[in-house]
Amino acid sequence: MIAFLLKRIANAAFVMLAVALLAFVIFRFFGDPVEMMVNEQATLADRVELRERLGLNDSFITQYTRFVTDTVQGDFGISYRNQQDVMVLIKERFPATFELVLVATVISLVVGIPAGVITAVYRESRLANILQLGSIIGVSLPSFVVGILLILAFSVSLGWLPAFGRGETVDIGWWSTGLLTPSGRAALMLPAISLSTFQVTLVMRLVRAEMLETLRADYIKFARARGVPAARVHWRHALRNCLMPVITLTGMQIGNLIAFALVTETVFQWPGMGMLFIQAVTFVDIPVMAAYLMIVSLIFVVLNTLVDITYAWVDPRLRDDTASAGGSNG
Amino acid sequence: METPPALTLTPVRKARLSRIRESDLWFSFRSHPSAIFAVVVLLFVTATAVCAPFITPQNPYDLASLELWNSEIPPIWAADGQWPFLLGTDTQGRDILSAVLYGSRISLIIGFASVILALGVGLALGLMAGYFGGWVDNVIMRIGDVLLSMPFILIAILITAIASASLPTGLKDVLAAPILIFAIAVPSWVQYARTVRASAMVEARKEYVQAAKLIRVKAWRIMLHHILPNCMTPIMVAATLNFGLAILSEATLSFLGVGMPSDQPSLGTLIRIGNQYLFSGLWWIVVFPSIQLCLIVLSVNMIGDWLRDALNPKLR
Numbered sequence: 001m002i003a004f005l006l007k008r009i010a011n012a013a014f015v016m017l018a019v020a021l022l023a024f025v026i027f028r029f030f031g032d033p034v035e036m037m038v039n040e041q042a043t044l045a046d047r048v049e050l051r052e053r054l055g056l057n058d059s060f061i062t063q064y065t066r067f068v069t070d071t072v073q074g075d076f077g078i079s080y081r082n083q084q085d086v087m088v089l090i091k092e093r094f095p096a097t098f099e100l101v102l103v104a105t106v107i108s109l110v111v112g113i114p115a116g117v118i119t120a121v122y123r124e125s126r127l128a129n130i131l132q133l134g135s136i137i138g139v140s141l142p143s144f145v146v147g148i149l150l151i152l153a154f155s156v157s158l159g160w161l162p163a164f165g166r167g168e169t170v171d172i173g174w175w176s177t178g179l180l181t182p183s184g185r186a187a188l189m190l191p192a193i194s195l196s197t198f199q200v201t202l203v204m205r206l207v208r209a210e211m212l213e214t215l216r217a218d219y220i221k222f223a224r225a226r227g228v229p230a231a232r233v234h235w236r237h238a239l240r241n242c243l244m245p246v247i248t249l250t251g252m253q254i255g256n257l258i259a260f261a262l263v264t265e266t267v268f269q270w271p272g273m274g275m276l277f278i279q280a281v282t283f284v285d286i287p288v289m290a291a292y293l294m295i296v297s298l299i300f301v302v303l304n305t306l307v308d309i310t311y312a313w314v315d316p317r318l319r320d321d322t323a324s325a326g327g328s329n330g
Numbered sequence: 331m332e333t334p335p336a337l338t339l340t341p342v343r344k345a346r347l348s349r350i351r352e353s354d355l356w357f358s359f360r361s362h363p364s365a366i367f368a369v370v371v372l373l374f375v376t377a378t379a380v381c382a383p384f385i386t387p388q389n390p391y392d393l394a395s396l397e398l399w400n401s402e403i404p405p406i407w408a409a410d411g412q413w414p415f416l417l418g419t420d421t422q423g424r425d426i427l428s429a430v431l432y433g434s435r436i437s438l439i440i441g442f443a444s445v446i447l448a449l450g451v452g453l454a455l456g457l458m459a460g461y462f463g464g465w466v467d468n469v470i471m472r473i474g475d476v477l478l479s480m481p482f483i484l485i486a487i488l489i490t491a492i493a494s495a496s497l498p499t500g501l502k503d504v505l506a507a508p509i510l511i512f513a514i515a516v517p518s519w520v521q522y523a524r525t526v527r528a529s530a531m532v533e534a535r536k537e538y539v540q541a542a543k544l545i546r547v548k549a550w551r552i553m554l555h556h557i558l559p560n561c562m563t564p565i566m567v568a569a570t571l572n573f574g575l576a577i578l579s580e581a582t583l584s585f586l587g588v589g590m591p592s593d594q595p596s597l598g599t600l601i602r603i604g605n606q607y608l609f610s611g612l613w614w615i616v617v618f619p620s621i622q623l624c625l626i627v628l629s630v631n632m633i634g635d636w637l638r639d640a641l642n643p644k645l646r
Contacts, residue, residue, distance in 0.1 A: 014472075015475060015476055015479045018472075019480065022476075026488070026492060030495055136628065136631060136635065137628060139631055140578075140624055140630075141627075142578050142582060142623065142624070143582075144601070145620045145623065148601065148620065149617075151608060152608065152617070156608060156609060156611075163608075163609075255481060256482075258481075259481030259482075260481070262487075263483070263585070266585075266586055277487075278586060278587075281487060281491040281586075282587065289491070293480070296480070296481060297479060297480050297484075300479055301479050304479070
């Protein structure tokens with residue numbers, strides 16, 4: 001188990017170093033950092049001096065090592081666009097994205113699990129067919145289209161909910177939360193629903209597939225034969241055995257949700273990390289782009305590694321080298 | 331013994347046709363109304379997109395055909411709708427139906443091309459990794475691991491952003507479509523490579539491959555003629571589902587403003603433009619491109635879902 005643990009951690013570290021290399025190459029070679037930082041009146045001597053001070057004359061390896069060391073210490077440099085520390089910018093924006101992703105995840109579980117159970121248990125019923133159709137439509141609707149349609153319906157036509165911004169926020173330490181004010185909660189509704197559409201269908205399809213498998217198991221037949229009420233068999237005995245993969249999926253999808261939040265944030269003008277990134281892309285603000293790439297990848301890799309380790313801990317067969325090397329998904 | 335070739339040819343052809351008509355796949359297709367519906371919709375959308383220049387009242391790219399007094403006309407069924415603008419016009423007098431059909435063309439082409447590119451690269455690298463093993467396998471699969479450890483959409487955005495930042499302004503718009511195709515293909519080849527690699531590893535150890543190696547059949551020939559046909563089923567399903575994903579990704583990138591420019595708009599670009607008029611009551615500018623995009627992706631996904639079930643031996 002320890003060997004497996006070390007191997008997985010080494011693997012994750014390798015991936016992060018590769019991502020860092022990518023971020024560094026983007027940072028260093030697309031657009032000259034010196035040209036981005038100095039103003040028009042800077043003399044040639046100023047530029048040479050800045051180039052030396054930034055260490056841009058050192059060898060590639062030295063620069064890359066320094067980039068990695070700085071990054072590990074949370075130093076992503078200074079934004080080209082507004083001359084602020086990138087880490088401060090991200091710290092400011094992180095709570096907004098996190099709350100959005102959190103609420104979207106909760107919605108996906110609260111809606112997705114019951115829908116999955118219903119479609120599996122009452123397979124031929126009209127409700128199940130409607131839910132099934134809804135799930136394939138949900139997979140096919142781009143999240144920005146969902147967002148736009150929600151705005152058209154609930155903000156423009158009905159005027160019930162705000163279409164942009166975060167509403168009022170309350171600061172708790174450095175964390176600013178919109179969950180504690182009515183306007184903050186109202187502003188969160190539409191973005192969270194539109195971000196969760198895809199996730200809901202994913203959870204629902206997974207629960208359905210798992211339930212169909214579990215319902216054939218002997219212990220379910222036995223429970224039925226023993227006279228356990230159907231509802232209890234379905235919602236307690238069967239569902240419990242389906243929850244592990246759902247937890248895994250939810251964990252692994254959080255990275256994807258954070259990335260996809262940038263689309264939702266653009267639609268709803270939500271002041272999160274994703275908006276920061278998209279603005280950075282338009283202004284070629286490379287330190288911000290590199291930092292966002294690193295942070296999202298880090299969350300992604302850490303969650304995946306945790307899931308792998310948990311699985312190996314639960315199921316010793318997976319500690320085998322061969323099983324983890326290729327076949328994590330087909 | 332001599333038989334005229336015409337006599338042998340016709341039965342073969344007939345057999346082929348009836349082989350399709352009597353196959354399980356065709357039977358499954360006929361008994362799934364949703365699959366038939368999806369194919370009909372997709373064929374209709376593709377046909378109207380291909381024939382767009384012949385059926386649309388105007389060329390939305392041609393600025394000379396736009397008349398400003400035709401701007402902001404609502405759809406034909408509204409009180410002040412006007413012929414021939416069936417779905418209304420935008421603020422510059424551009425016919426929405428024409429724009430949607432031309433936009434679908436671009437979306438379909440980019441989606442299709444990126445799937446083909448990813449398929450080609452993924453199959454080639456996957457076969458090599460599985461067949462040769464060793465360091466070739468290691469390098470290819472490590473690159474794949476790194477790509478999969480970043481969210482799909484993020485890689486695509488970064489590639490388009492870097493490409494447009496480093497290209498001169500003149501070339502940027504010309505190369506927008508190839509850049510998008512490349513940006514969507516880069517994160518998606520890994521899936522094909524992994525699938526093919528797994529079967530190639532199994533097949534490469536089998537006796538017939540060993541025998542072929544022994545009589546010095548060339549490596550690429552073994553890979554293409556013996557190993558590849560054995561793993562086409564999962565690849566076809568993945569490719570169909572990825573076609574839908576590719577169209578979605580293209581639309582998302584264009585919506586975010588890093589995809590197709592507004593003078594050659596794809597569906598995503600049209601939605602981005604329409605999004606600016608969301609609060610001014612001009613709902614038709616954004617709604618119709620959205621509906622078209624959803625229809626395309628929905629039908630592709632329905633075909634993919636049906637194909638996955640139909641080809642899955644466990645479900646028969």
